Amino acid sequence: MYKIAVLPGDGIGPEVMKQAIKVLDKISQKHNISLQYEFSDVGGIAIDKYDTPLPEHTLKICENSDAILFGSVGGPKWENLPPDKQPERGALLPLRKHFNLFANIRPVKVFKPLKDSCSLKDNLIEDGIDIVIFRELTSGIYFGQPKYISKDKTYAIDTMKYSVSEIERIARLAFEAARIRNNRVTSVDKANVLMSSILWRETVTKLHEAEYSDVELNHMYVDNAAMQLVRNPNQFDVILTGNMFGDILSDEAAMLSGSLGMLASASINESGFGLYEPIGGTAPDIAGQNIANPIAQILSAAYMLRYSLKHDVAATEIEKAIEEVLNKGYRTRDIYTGKEGEVLVNTDEMGDLIVENL
Numbered sequence: 641m642y643k644i645a646v647l648p649g650d651g652i653g654p655e656v657m658k659q660a661i662k663v664l665d666k667i668s669q670k671h672n673i674s675l676q677y678e679f680s681d682v683g684g685i686a687i688d689k690y691d692t693p694l695p696e697h698t699l700k701i702c703e704n705s706d707a708i709l710f711g712s713v714g715g716p717k718w719e720n721l722p723p724d725k726q727p728e729r730g731a732l733l734p735l736r737k738h739f740n741l742f743a744n745i746r747p748v749k750v751f752k753p754l755k756d757s758c759s760l761k762d763n764l765i766e767d768g769i770d771i772v773i774f775r776e777l778t779s780g781i782y783f784g785q786p787k788y789i790s791k792d793k794t795y796a797i798d799t800m801k802y803s804v805s806e807i808e809r810i811a812r813l814a815f816e817a818a819r820i821r822n823n824r825v826t827s828v829d830k831a832n833v834l835m836s837s838i839l840w841r842e843t844v845t846k847l848h849e850a851e852y853s854d855v856e857l858n859h860m861y862v863d864n865a866a867m868q869l870v871r872n873p874n875q876f877d878v879i880l881t882g883n884m885f886g887d888i889l890s891d892e893a894a895m896l897s898g899s900l901g902m903l904a905s906a907s908i909n910e911s912g913f914g915l916y917e918p919i920g921g922t923a924p925d926i927a928g929q930n931i932a933n934p935i936a937q938i939l940s941a942a943y944m945l946r947y948s949l950k951h952d953v954a955a956t957e958i959e960k961a962i963e964e965v966l967n968k969g970y971r972t973r974d975i976y977t978g979k980e981g982e983v984l985v986n987t988d989e990m991g992d993l994i995v996e997n998l
């Protein structure tokens with residue numbers, strides 16, 4: 641039996657999480673996988689109830705689980721609280737750090753039927769897109785010390801710090817992934833300006849020479865990478881990058897797949913324990929209307945089955961069911977183009993359709 645900590649969070653989090661649970665119920669029945677869910681509050685809702693974004697009991701539930709399925713946290717209501725009390729800095733980042741979830745894996749796939757939702761010209765995505773971003777998640781500018789706003793509020797400091805071992809462990813996973821994909825790694829940095837990027841580039845190069853010379857490696861500055869992603873996305877196979885660059889490039893890459901609501905991520909540590917979440921946020925502009933796209937949350941559940949519970953077949957079946965539903969023309973509002981054959985559905989209906997196709 642697997643214990644799953646389910647943390648829906650704020651905004652669209654609970655709406656899309658409901659769909660992911662429906663899908664997990666069906667697939668676990670089908671494959672005889674015993675799942676025990678432990679729901680708990682995190683983020684803004686936890687601030688409202690317990691005056692803290694990451695209550696002790698929520699952390700305990702996570703510690704006693706085999707994986708964490710996370711929705712998203714934050715929103716306008718909590719934006720003006722002191723920094724460490726806010727949902728993102730007070731819950732999500734501490735969770736990532738607490739469990740040492742250094743490897744954030746963000747696959748960018750374009751489902752063929754969604755080609756029209758992609759903002760790029762057809763000829764650029766004719767053969768689909770299949771990129772995976774390996775983002776370092778527990779260091780870099782997000783966590784480096786010192787980090788503060790001066791008492792008189794006339795200046796502020798963040799520190800971008802990377803150690804060789806932190807770079808090596810994420811680089812190793814990227815090279816390993818490339819070997820079973822198209823054998824190419826693009827390491828993205830800003831080595832023409834940042835010291836931490838110079839070390840990043842040197843470390844990746846050394847590791848490549850010593851252990852992974854069979855993999856094709858190139859280095860790219862982050863500004864160029866942002867441009868290349870929309871100029872010719874298919875040049876990329878595995879993108880290896882640091883915390884902040886990975887955050888920005890993955891939102892950009894999401895639009896290749898048509899919507900932020902389509903991309904999910906796995907954040908894992910050295911022993912394979914993981915937190916699984918959509919790459920997008922709480923979407924306050926559409927929350928509470930049952931119109932959000934639940935696919936990113938459902939894919940997060942599939943990645944959980946694949947990476948933490950080692951049920952690859954079940955994960956693949958979920959991905960196939962999503963593709964099937966999209967093939968049949970069903971679309972939530974964010975991926976609806978009005979083309980003939982498309983049917984507009986809401987969040988619940990999309991969840992039901994995916995369940996029916998399992």
Ligand SMILES: NC(=O)c1ccc[n+]([C@@H]2O[C@H](COP(=O)([O-])OP(=O)(O)OC[C@H]3O[C@@H](n4cnc5c(N)ncnc54)[C@H](O)[C@@H]3O)[C@@H](O)[C@H]2O)c1
Nearest residue numbers: 712713714715728900901919920921922923926932933974
């Ligand atoms: N992992 C997380 O918990 C996480 C990630 C990103 C942002 N956030 C938080 O979410 C809040 C809102 O942030 P934001 O507006 O910058 O980013 P966002 O990702 O919430 O929304 C950006 C845009 O994408 C759309 N969108 C996102 N997910 C969607 C979905 N599933 N279906 C359809 N449309 C979708 C939204 O409607 C919005 O127009 C902030 O408080 C932010 O800090 C949390």
Ligand SMILES: CC(C)[C@H](C(=O)O)[C@@H](O)C(=O)O
Nearest residue numbers: 728729732733887919920921
């Ligand atoms: C909410 C925020 C802290 C988070 C990040 O920057 O890592 C989000 O944007 C993401 O991409 O997971």
Ligand SMILES: [Mg+2]
Nearest residue numbers: 887888891919
């Ligand atoms: Mg982000």
